[in-house]
Amino acid sequence: MMSAMAKRAQRRADGLSRELIVKAATELLDAGGEAALTLRAITDRLSTGYGAIYHHVENKGDLLAAATDEVVAGVMTGVVVDAEPRQALRAVALGLFDAIDAHPWVGAQLSREPWRPALLEVYERVGGLLHALGVPERSIFDAAGALVNYVLGVAGQNAANARLLASGEADRAVVLSTAAARWARLDPDRYPFVHKAATRLREHDDREQFLAGVDIFLAGIAALR
Amino acid sequence: MMSAMAKRAQRRADGLSRELIVKAATELLDAGGEAALTLRAITDRLSTGYGAIYHHVENKGDLLAAATDEVVAGVMTGVVVDAEPRQALRAVALGLFDAIDAHPWVGAQLSREPWRPALLEVYERVGGLLHALGVPERSIFDAAGALVNYVLGVAGQNAANARLLASGEADRAVVLSTAAARWARLDPDRYPFVHKAATRLREHDDREQFLAGVDIFLAGIAALR
DNA sequence: CACTTGTTGGATCGGCGATCCAAACGCTAG
């Protein structure tokens, strides 16, 4: 009877906002991966409740999508615009790669929901650059789709690798070494290619291999001219 | 006191097995997508309990991975082996595409965990065919990675589209039309490429576009020779 | 028969996303 007070604790002084929530979500995702983004973690970090969150955000998917859009949009505004088309295409691809490397959850999200506004900007940029490259109109659609899909494929891989590194305790070099060792242990008669590729696997640089793939596509696109 | 019986209902006549569980999981996944694969659904379908499942299967991820491996393995054994390398590469890619089209959850899973034994077989096959194509040894690793990543990218897209079609009630034509309409409504000055591509989007065939991408890649590979 | 070993089914746990509602705020009208 006596203590009916102190029930409602205290209220935020500063107002909550969608931007603030997305920012907190991004920090959680960067710190602990996709698994770390829970509504409870957000309410803790922002010292608020579920209702407040859901007032500004549709649901968890919406939140994840908004955070992803923000990262991708940052990449697209940061990329140089007046370079030679071929170099500009490499720059766009590399920009996405680096952003996904820094925020692996973006890769997973882009693989899962590729029809977000952020990717629209990417398609537009890639399409325009392909046009500038002299790719025939009728081929640009296919070419742009191919390039973006390649980037998304690598994005998914990166995200998977990041999950592997985050969950386990091993660092990158160890994971790569053990994987290479596993490949090398395979029967050379049944798996000649993979067996031989084991050395490459240990030594390879993700970023360089990604760029090599982009160059293969660009070479193929040049053949369309 | 009296009714201590009838507590333990009845026991399976036929024995459970990992194969049976994976089969049931595949059926659930095909019927209702990834969201439909829950341990409860499996125990219901197999008229058993959690313990029995976990006795044969590590955890849910293990189960999903096993089902995926099975599908991919089926593709790799079914693909023709003695064709001309270029055609064989197209056949491998198309086989994966069709399998993922039929079982979209496979696409999502491959994007999420690309280091499974099933993909090893794919890498081996692709690497061998690239060797047969005359691609220089030092480039095969990059080329195989690029091709597989492209396939994985498309796989993720397909899975995303399938989720969209499954969750909503619209069919493929409607979804495509509304997406195309949205693209067409964009400002032609700000989004010239996407605006123009809207028509293509409505008319395009996923499978054909996928193959066009494979051909671009193969043309780029040829340039490595 | 007793005893051991490998399976099976289900009660239970902690954690999740989402919903709902009452309390607290801040604005505006009188």
Place this chain on the structure above:
DNA sequence: CTAGCGTTTGGATCGCCGATCCAACAAGTG
């Protein structure tokens, strides 16, 4: 100033999930 009202907030609660654990059972072994 204040009464009223729509907006914003915090937290109790719901239903569902994956996973663990253990008692009951079957089949093999002497």
